Amino acid sequence: MQRLAIRDRASLYAQAQQVLPGGVCASARANVALGHPFHVSRGDGAGLFDLQGRRYVDMCTSHGASLLGHNHPAIKAAVQTALDLGILCACETEHQVLLAQRITELVPCAEMARFAGSGTETVMHGLRLARCATGRNRFIKFEGHFHGYADALNFSVMPPLDQAGPAHRPRAYAESAGMPPRAGDDVIVVPFNDVPALEAAFAEHGHTVAALLMEPVNYDQGCIMPMPGFAQRCRALCDEHGALLFFDEVLTAFRVAPGGAQEYLCVTPDLCVLGKAFGAGMPISALVGRRAVMQHLKPLGGSQMSGTYLAHLTGVLAAHAALDVYASANFYGRLSGLCDPFYREFQALITRSGVAVRLQALGPRFGLYFGVGSEVTNYRQAALKNHQAENIFIRSCFEHGAYFQPSAHHGFSAAHTPGDLDLVLAAIERGLAAVRAQLGCL
Ligand SMILES: Cc1ncc(COP(=O)(O)O)c(C=O)c1O
Secondary structure: OOOOOOOOHHHHHHHHHHHOHHHOOOHHHOOOOOOOOOOEEEEEEOEEEEOOOOEEEEOOOHHHOOOOOEOOHHHHHHHHHHHHOOOOOOOOOHHHHHHHHHHHHHOOOOOEEEEEOOHHHHHHHHHHHHHHHHOOOEEEEEOOOOOOOOOOOOEOOOOOHHHOOOOOOOOOOEOOOOOOOOHHHHEEEEOOOOHHHHHHHHHHHHHHEEEEEEOOOEHHHOOEOOOOOHHHHHHHHHHHHOOEEEEEEOOOOOOOOOOHHHHHHOOOOOEEEEOHHHOOOOOOEEEEEOHHHHOOEOOOOOEOOOOOOOOOHHHHHHHHHHHHHHOOOOHHHHHHHHHHHHHHHHHHHHHHHOOOEEEEEEOOEEEEEEOOOOOOOOHHHHOOOOHHHHHHHHHHHHHOOEEOOOOOEEEOOOOOOHHHHHHHHHHHHHHHHHHHHHHOOO
16 A cells, blocks of 8 residues: 655645645535644544544544444454455345345335435435436425435525525525536425425425425434424325425434434335445445335336446445444443433533533434524524634544534444543533633623
8 A cells, every 4th residue: 555655734734735626535524623634544443543643532423424433343344245255346146135125124114225325326316216206396305404415406505594595485505506507496495393384385386396305303404303293294295295205314324213213203204315324434325215116216117226336245245234233232222321421411511611502412413503592493593503613612622632523413423432422521621611711601
């Protein structure tokens, strides 16, 4: 393996900027809080190690993908097995069939599955499938929900409030330059947790709506739960109007329950996408759903979903290994055993610090809203959070050995020990003190 001669962060970043746009391989990795990307030399368990070998407790966990932590022996062994089978690529094997069988047993809506590599491509294919299956073009999405970067879907995730349109009837805001100017014509944006607005959208456009696409728990704005009954109302409105209910479970899958948020909320969609924790750090995703819908995929139906790397065995065998761990005795019990004392102490530190910051969590992922005093139930409230305070907090935590990525959601893995989380809590206490020292109580 070739190595660069440099071992210090600043010169690596300088070299990176010469050959990688912005010095990063994904724009989300340009760390606005630190002012530079976090260059890592390796990961192990709950830890990420910088170029000098200093260990940081990882509270990003690969944006939620590494639910088993880094370097998990079962995932490594699975990848090794996939390599030993010949680095098979673009081949059908028994392993994909068995994985699909396991998913249909675990995920309530899953009668069939097709595997891919990333959330972005899979939600994109899911929307195409929904359009094909219903013969309709439009889809409804909630403001603040994220469904990947495809042109058809990258709307109204974090719109600037002065460009987001009226609160009860947001406009479709394109999140990237270069998207086709008319792509937003098919997107109907509705505020999350707003039943009257959703009913109005269905009343006006229902006959043209292929799907209601949603994060069942809006982790991409931190952690915003659907209000009691809201997900059920989504289900009912889809049924009334002949639209598909499409859950994007890229973040919720295997995190909140073995069957994902649909199991947790007791609402079964028609279609859903699994990602992130599904492969526990290896790239694999799945489009799953009712047989009647899935049968519209080619070669049975008309909707195309294919590709050289779909269902790559490294990801497929990693997913098998991850599912084995998730199914092991008391996996979820142990995870929630980590959550309860951590959030209790975190909340106590917030209260003691006097800083106005709202903590919202479900399972091992949480959102922090600096400067927000009451429960956050939709994007417009989340958008009021104080980014300057968040950046001060993240910088200070980093100095004290806890790595938070400046994104809306944070979290820990099953590899985090109570000792790791104690270290994080100590860093959080310093981070809150830094915010208070620089900006007051907000
Ligand atoms: C809910 C949701 N959908 C889709 C995606 C896109 O997934 P990927 O990053 O695997 O393309 C993400 C990624 O953060 C996500 O959180």
